[in-house]
Amino acid sequence: MSAASPFRIKICGVKRSEDLVAASESGADAVGLNFFPPSVRYMDPLGEQARSLAAEAEQLGLNVVGLFVNSDVDSIAALTERVRLTFVQLHGDETPAAASRLRDAGVAVLRAVRLPRRALSPAEIEDRVAPWREVGAAILLDADAGSSYGGEGVSLDWRSIGAWSEQAADHWILAGGLGPKDVFRAIQIAKPHGVDVASGVEAPRGTKDANLVNAFCLEAERGLQEQFRP
Numbered sequence: 152m153s154a155a156s157p158f159r160i161k162i163c164g165v166k167r168s169e170d171l172v173a174a175s176e177s178g179a180d181a182v183g184l185n186f187f188p189p190s191v192r193y194m195d196p197l198g199e200q201a202r203s204l205a206a207e208a209e210q211l212g213l214n215v216v217g218l219f220v221n222s223d224v225d226s227i228a229a230l231t232e233r234v235r236l237t238f239v240q241l242h243g244d245e246t247p248a249a250a251s252r253l254r255d256a257g258v259a260v261l262r263a264v265r266l267p268r269r270a271l272s273p274a275e276i277e278d279r280v281a282p283w284r285e286v287g288a289a290i291l292l293d294a295d296a297g298s299s300y301g302g303e304g305v306s307l308d309w310r311s312i313g314a315w316s317e318q319a320a321d322h323w324i325l326a327g328g329l330g331p332k333d334v335f336r337a338i339q340i341a342k343p344h345g346v347d348v349a350s351g352v353e354a355p356r357g358t359k360d361a362n363l364v365n366a367f368c369l370e371a372e373r374g375l376q377e378q379f380r381p
């Protein structure tokens with residue numbers, strides 16, 4: 152898949168083999184491994200678990216996305232190769248120049264653009280997205296979760312995003328506070344090409360629940376199909 156269209160449904164912060172099976176059987180096409188140490192979903196990128204989960208995910212036909220927050224470019228590039236990541240998700244205060252260096256090193260970059268939760272104009276959103284498109288990054292929009300950076304179940308103003316999406320030329324992914332009960336409505340309003348979820352498919356927090364993963368994927372697929380029906 153191209154950088155413009157990395158995946159349709161991603162389950163982020165998987166930690167166990169059974170999470171991969173639940174994602175794959177439910178129709179997700181990507182999983183995320185979280186390499187941000189303070190997160191409840193953290194996995195050591197240098198440990199054996201990361202490599203073996205990534206290999207298993209690949210065998211199941213899943214894209215494997217490594218989530219980084221403010222790691223340096225050289226270590227991201229080295230870990231991409233070590234874990235065999237399909238994409239790296241830059242979810243911190245990284246710069247477009249860092250994404251550009253990663254791209255030059257052959258790494259496919261997904262930029263999480265963290266937006267304020269308030270209403271925004273299409274121009275305000277485009278101003279934040281454009282520098283990343285210019286360096287070839289795929290785009291994910293998430294709500295600003297403050298010092299946690301993400302994974303806190305915080306939603307965006309979907310109506311603002313929908314108005315921008317109608318004018319956006321390229322594919323993009325919606326994240327932030329999605330769950331089985333609202334992902335269909337979120338897709339209808341915000342009009343993304345794919346969705347990403349972490350906390351909304353967990354019980355207890357930090358542990359993926361196969362039933363929630365399944366319900367989320369069914370509703371997400373229903374929303375995406377309806378949106379792109381000719």
Ligand SMILES: O=C(O)c1ccccc1N[C@@H]1O[C@H](COP(=O)(O)O)[C@@H](O)[C@H]1O
Pocket residue numbers: 163164183185187190191192218220242263291293299300301302303304305326327328329347348349350351
């Ligand atoms: O999941 C985390 O712990 C996390 C930590 C730091 C940055 C991003 C994180 N997750 C990403 O955040 C969004 C939204 O998550 P949620 O569905 O609201 O819980 C998603 O892109 C995750 O990949």
